[in-house]
Amino acid sequence: MALCGFSMLSLFSYLQFALLASFCFAADPFVSNELHVSYITVSPLGVPQQVIAVNGKFPGPPINVTTNNNLAVNVYNELDEDLLLTWSGIQMRRNSWQDGVLGTNCPIPPKWNWTYQFQVKDQIGSFFYFPSINFQRASGGFGPFIINNREIIPIPFAQPDGDIVIMIGDWYTQNHTALRTALDAGKSLGMPDGVLINGKGPFRYNTTLVPDGIEYETFNVDPGKTYRIRVHNVGISTTLNFRIQNHNLLLAETEGYYTIQSNYTQFDIHVGQSYSFLVTMDQNASSDYYVVASARFVNESLWQMVTGVAILHYSNSKGSAAGPLPPPPDDVYDKEASMNQARSVRQNTSASGARPNPQGSFHYGQINITDTYMLKVVPPETINGKTQATINGISFVKPETPFRLADQHNLRGIYKLDFPSKPMNRSPMTDISLINATYKGFIEIVLQNNDTIMQTFHIDGYSAFVVGYSYGNWSEDSRNSYNKWDAISRCTVQVYPEAWTAILISLDNPGVWNLRSENLDKWYLGQETYLRIVNPEENGKTEMAAPANVLYCGALKSLQPEQHQSSATSIFGAENLAGCLG
Ligand SMILES: *[C@@H]1O[C@H](CO)[C@@H](O)[C@H](O)[C@H]1NC(C)=O
Ligand SMILES: *[C@@H]1O[C@H](CO)[C@@H](O)[C@H](O)[C@H]1NC(C)=O
């Protein structure tokens, strides 16, 4: 604690210091960020529209920290509606108070700010942040979140010559409020208007398909160098195939775990997923090269506008990119191709992660499963006259009072703990039903997709071993095909249409954690639940206490004082101010 010393006082008010000191762990450096979330007008696809910027940027600036750093992220809501940022893949150990979804946090009202305080404990890797409510991710508000290794822990490849972040995603020229209105009326969103790469539209590779005057993204590189390229699909519902003309993508990391390094010429990135590739600039630069993110598992001739195109520009390039884009995978009649690619993503079990190996290795395949949850999703259904999306027949109602806060105040009736562990033979319904999961259990979740579209699912607070994917219905025999040795561990998994994905999770992180469809439309329509994981011997030590600045809402709204709206100029734009040890 003493290390979190007085040098900070020049940067922070006493109030803030008091807040922060409560979670500052000795010797782990302290880092502070300010994120101002507001609307700006841009025209990524040639049509002016209001998008959500962070610190005036779209996409937002990176949060770039190191394992075990203590963070204070002061988020200013400068929108005209409630806001919550969530930190996809950041595990918030023992601290679901900072997770930023409606079941854990009250939303930040317009014109208010709220400081998230958390430690990026025992994590490394490539993640992102985004607004978790009101369909806002469809208008932006996202940015990268990088956790670097501590210097004493080696990374399993040579230090790259540079770090490039690429945020790809499907995009509509209608804003999130218009899209919300469509979903509320039971309509589907239809084909997106395009794919953005780092908030920009496509390079004009074809004068018929791309109008003149669109701003595109350029990545400047030097010949012979190797870059770590972190690619995130921050879109709404479209799987994107990512490729760089003439260049191999050497897969190195996914969502915080190092993979067996192997080369791919193209790679499927599903909604919400993150990957690091090492890319060597080994071409002759006779021209620039295309960087492409194209819609996958759709009729390409109908969806050709839904293609993102950026430019890879060598410093010695002899001209601009021209000619056709590198072709997408030609596997219309081979539905195993993408699944085989997914199965090829395996963990490097000898690499160090956030901690040195073998301390970090974990023989998950030898642990007995304590509970199995079969979670089935079907196409959206009508419940009480409204179109809703469900898991096991339950469409989750947006909570008004965060669950652990309700527990702390002994409020009853805020939620039920009866989420079915398998599909039920009954009519679908809306409810606030959580999974009563067992602390320290080792669970198996089978995600069964009975829809005809690709989906991804995300779990907060955890990373899950992805032990199997297959078409058809899961059965107990399916366990024989599980990868019990080097399955990748990650937080966002795809579930192919008419297929299942099985994941294993060690429930060592107490709290209440969101499990959701990462497809934004399905999530908005209720396809989520939470795992409530509480140590039955909770003595105030297993889980962190609510932070001093906790917001109250819903049934506890009367406890919330008005926020003093200071016009004090903040440290706008200052990123990662060094703290304790600085
Ligand atoms: C969103 O679009 C609607 C309809 O085009 C418009 O009325 C509204 O002002 C827009 N809202 C924002 C926040 O951009
Ligand atoms: C993150 O910070 C490290 C130094 O700590 C730097 O090398 C790297 O380029 C930064 N990455 C981004 C994307 O800003």
Ligand SMILES: *[C@@H]1O[C@H](CO)[C@@H](O)[C@H](O)[C@H]1NC(C)=O
């Ligand atoms: C809001 O920001 C101010 C600094 O501008 C800070 O002192 C205060 O603690 C923040 N409020 C919350 C609830 O985090």
Ligand SMILES: *[C@@H]1O[C@H](CO)[C@@H](O)[C@H](O)[C@H]1NC(C)=O
């Ligand atoms: C796995 O990690 C080890 C240790 O860092 C490294 O030497 C090795 O090259 C990696 N193997 C593969 C196949 O990526």
Ligand SMILES: *[C@@H]1O[C@H](CO)[C@@H](O)[C@H](O)[C@H]1NC(C)=O
């Ligand atoms: C541009 O796209 C259109 C529509 O797909 C296609 O007919 C045309 O051949 C393309 N032009 C070039 C130069 O590739």
Ligand SMILES: *[C@@H]1O[C@H](CO)[C@@H](O)[C@H](O)[C@H]1NC(C)=O
């Ligand atoms: C990947 O491809 C590059 C060429 O782009 C090559 O130098 C490298 O050896 C390949 N690595 C593996 C593991 O296949």
Ligand SMILES: *[C@@H]1O[C@H](CO)[C@@H](O)[C@H](O)[C@H]1NC(C)=O
């Ligand atoms: C550069 O590489 C391309 C494709 O590999 C090849 O067609 C071209 O002839 C090469 N140009 C030079 C100047 O070597």
Ligand SMILES: *[C@@H]1O[C@H](CO)[C@@H](O)[C@H](O)[C@H]1NC(C)=O
């Ligand atoms: C794709 O759409 C085009 C245009 O509507 C149609 O002609 C073609 O048959 C479709 N292809 C497939 C495989 O459905």
Ligand SMILES: *[C@@H]1O[C@H](CO)[C@@H](O)[C@H](O)[C@H]1NC(C)=O
């Ligand atoms: C797993 O369960 C089997 C019986 O089903 C038991 O024999 C074995 O000891 C258990 N293993 C562990 C590690 O608990």
Ligand SMILES: *[C@@H]1O[C@H](CO)[C@@H](O)[C@H](O)[C@H]1NC(C)=O
């Ligand atoms: C939740 O599960 C625990 C056992 O893990 C059990 O004791 C408790 O009664 C369950 N709670 C409800 C409401 O079902």
Ligand SMILES: *[C@@H]1O[C@H](CO)[C@@H](O)[C@H](O)[C@H]1NC(C)=O
């Ligand atoms: C979904 O399940 C129903 C029966 O429950 C079955 O008839 C249908 O073929 C399944 N569809 C898909 C796409 O899996």
Ligand SMILES: *[C@@H]1O[C@H](CO)[C@@H](O)[C@H](O)[C@H]1NC(C)=O
């Ligand atoms: C999967 O199970 C459903 C019943 O839940 C059945 O209707 C369907 O035919 C099965 N699909 C396959 C491929 O066996």
